Amino acid sequence: MAPSLFKLSVLFNLLTNFTNWSQNGGNVEFSPTSCTRIECPSYDLVHVGNGFEIRRYNSTVWMSTSPIVDISLVDATRSGFLQLFDYIQGKNKYAKKIEMTAPVIVQIAPSDGPVCASSFIVSFYVPKENQADTPPAQGLHAQKWGTKYAAVRQFSGFVKDSDAGEQALALHDSLLGSKWSDFIEKSRVADPTSPYIVAQYNSPFEFENRVNEIWMMFDMEDGYASL
Numbered sequence: 001m002a003p004s005l006f007k008l009s010v011l012f013n014l015l016t017n018f019t020n021w022s023q024n025g026g027n028v029e030f031s032p033t034s035c036t037r038i039e040c041p042s043y044d045l046v047h048v049g050n051g052f053e054i055r056r057y058n059s060t061v062w063m064s065t066s067p068i069v070d071i072s073l074v075d076a077t078r079s080g081f082l083q084l085f086d087y088i089q090g091k092n093k094y095a096k097k098i099e100m101t102a103p104v105i106v107q108i109a110p111s112d113g114p115v116c117a118s119s120f121i122v123s124f125y126v127p128k129e130n131q132a133d134t135p136p137a138q139g140l141h142a143q144k145w146g147t148k149y150a151a152v153r154q155f156s157g158f159v160k161d162s163d164a165g166e167q168a169l170a171l172h173d174s175l176l177g178s179k180w181s182d183f184i185e186k187s188r189v190a191d192p193t194s195p196y197i198v199a200q201y202n203s204p205f206e207f208e209n210r211v212n213e214i215w216m217m218f219d220m221e222d223g224y225a226s227l
């Protein structure tokens with residue numbers, strides 16, 4: 001996003017008071033306004049760091065596409081989103097309409113395919129109401145997550161292909177030297193399939209207050225004890 005546009009959206013946030021502000025080490029935290037209108041997964045805030053925060057998601061269910069091999073995150077997100085949009089509109093085995101939620105997440109992994117291509121799994125957060133009996137659909141599969149921790153970095157604007165890597169690197173750097181970095185490293189060795197996730201909270205038709213996040217997921221076997 002161009003700096004002037006960013007400033008404009010910051011000003012807009014201030015004027016409309018839509019956003020909770022909290023200052024930490026020069027980083028502003030946006031609370032996605034979409035989550036006041038549509039359901040988002042709830043989490044506990046475990047720690048606020050300089051440029052990142054640590055969240056605990058107790059249990060979430062996601063409806064996911066098959067891996068989409070592409071050189072563009074933006075293109076892969078669009079094609080994944082279209083499948084998921086059909087799904088919530090009723091293109092599923094129960095012909096059931098499902099409420100829109102946020103965020104849509106993209107799990108990114110290096111691919112064995114063509115040079116520079118990555119593999120993207122695009123997922124829709126299944127509302128609590130539909131979690132017990134999530135309608136199946138051809139080409140999609142449900143992911144049920146148990147308790148998971150996420151190191152999170154936020155950024156605004158429309159996600160560009162260059163953002164994911166840059167923002168993930170910034171998150172990685174901000175975590176260096178912390179115990180969270182060690183937890184993430186351990187989890188990555190155990191499961192190298194998706195080094196990070198891009199979470200997007202807004203539809204393409206919203207121009208203001210756009211919130212995106214990089215998530216690096218990790219597990220902690222001894223849970224609360226080590227916090």
Ligand SMILES: *[C@@H]1O[C@H](CO)[C@@H](O)[C@H](O)[C@H]1NC(C)=O
Pocket residue numbers: 042043044058
């Ligand atoms: C997650 O689980 C813990 C332990 O059972 C509980 O204290 C907490 O309120 C739960 N958090 C959410 C967001 O549901």
